[in-house]
Amino acid sequence: MTGKTWAYEDFVEGASLDIGSKTVSAAEIIEFASEFDAQPMHLDEEAGKASILGGLSASGWHTCAMFMRMLCDAFLLDSTSQGSPGIEHVKWKKPVLAGDTLRGTVTILSKRQSKSRPQLGLITMRSELVNQRGESVFELENTGMFLTHEAAA
């Protein structure tokens, strides 16, 4: 055994995992945007209100990063994760505004062992974040690589 709760074998197709919740503050939105995505609607409440986003809104990449942190805390840091080859798609469906509370769910779509590296398994997941009004704001489909228990032992 690996000591990790989540290895390749532990993901079940069709299962859904609650990855908890995260409230985003105006200060966090502005801090991320200042470094990586300094568009006015991510830096200033008035500019956000004047934009089609309707308020001070998180950079889409900030939403991705917050999602990743939720995933880490929920199970990824207690897993045999070996990273990811990429993302099938991201949908930023509605603005994430200062003060919003996001709740996340991950659904396991499919799994398969790598042919070239049998110690690695590929898990394809669809993830969703919903805000405090029950509106779906973010959807992501991606594939993660996880060692088997035996390979990680």
Place this chain on the structure above:
Amino acid sequence: MTGKTWAYEDFVEGASLDIGSKTVSAAEIIEFASEFDAQPMHLDEEAGKASILGGLSASGWHTCAMFMRMLCDAFLLDSTSQGSPGIEHVKWKKPVLAGDTLRGTVTILSKRQSKSRPQLGLITMRSELVNQRGESVFELENTGMFLTHEAAA
């Protein structure tokens, strides 16, 4: 006129834009990972070497965020950008390691005016980051929304 150099009309299908370069330090990799993606290979040189990534490697989301900053500095902050509905795909093709210098190119794949909001145009772009060895490390396809000059005036 808007005062912005880049409105919907200014993007030309097939054109390629150089978005400059960015060298990523170990400290930046660890800082981003500590907040958003605290997997061992993004926090510690030895853990990175022991992983299939082969060294202290940037979180894939950090690479996305660095790309976004390059895009902002190259033209997005001098544009009529209204954000993006999402990402068609992201490919993390090779690890981005501490000390790597990334150079980026954006190619305009297609453009169309929104039917429901004619003041908005949708620009679909494919972007690529290449490291100092000429290896393609990152590819992204996404759609951005830009106001026309007239709408932004």
